[in-house]
Amino acid sequence: MSQIHLAIATDFTLAEKLLEALENSNLTFDKVSAVEIEPFGEEQNLRFGTKAVDQFELDNLDWSQFTHVLFAAPMAQAETLAKAAQAGCIILDLFGITSLIGNVPVIVPNVNNEALINLREHNIVALANPQISQLVLALQPLLDQQLHQNRLTSLLPSAYFGEEKVKELAGQTARLLNGIPFDENAERIAFDVIPANVQGEEKQLPFSRVFELQLAKVLPNLTASVTFHSVQVPVFYGVSQMVSV
Structure with a gap:
């Protein structure tokens, strides 16, 4: 089985919340990192369980080192999301900024999971708005x-x-x-x-x-x-x- 290197791409506050949610889930990853969509402060360090989380700046980032990305950023970062998808990462678009792109599945878990058949066309799945x-x-x-x-x-x-x-x-x-x-x-x-x-x-x-x-x-x-x-x-x-x- 291939290793899963998950990147959380968002601001510091939401990254902390997502890491906490992942810790409380049954999901397992070989490695978890953070991508600073907005630059973190010098004192803003993340942990996943007992381990420190590697934090990457956007400039000249090699997205191909990650297998999966939780992407939570506004429409202004659509080009960044596209770069990650083109590098082969599977993107979970938490804000749904790609939801209007044809054949990008918009998912409500356990309601329309069959739509994931189109996932590999763009390497992106958009999470539906909470409403x-x-x-x-x-x-x-x-x-x-x-x-x-x-x-x-x-x-x-x-x-x-x-x-x-x-x-x-x-x-x-x-x-x-x-x-x-x-x-x-x-x-x-x-x-x-x-x-x-x-x-x-x-x-x-x-x-x-x-x-x-x-x-x-x-x-x-x-x-x-x-x-x-x-x-x-x-x-x-x-x-x-x-x-x-």
Whole structure:
């Protein structure tokens, strides 16, 4: 059996979380490394179990030394992802930035695993957006019925929009609880809800407007009958959904 050298390509914060999740899984690897999509600080070192994780900078990186890559980076890094795939790495695109490329499978585990037959065409498999994953898992037990109209309302936490939004919510919450006003021109997210489709940052998200197209790759027969609605809520973590069928 060939050895598995896994690379985690993302920022430091998410790399730590992914390593923790891998430690708690039953998966085994011969070696795990990190690729600094955003440069790590001098004091930012990673460990996998008891072992230090080798950390590689992007400049002049030889991707062929890795067999598999967990890639979690925005659309601006699409060229980097392409280089890794061209070097022969099997890429798990966690942000789904490749989900609109023809024949790149978009997967919800245990729902459409058969789509992995096309994996080697591009060496990439895209993970479905969490809104799509949760919707599909909710509807899967009902697929033997005729579903004519499905409405989805997703309640999105600050973490869905990135760590900076989490810090912004924490700061605003602390200021308001202590009676400290903040800039009246600042967008208020603490103790408030906001339609996610009018967020200024939404255009920077690699997955913000592709729900229908991702769903078409996972459950094609339902695409035309689903209406999406997203709301940002003042919580830090955890995507919740209301599905009406």
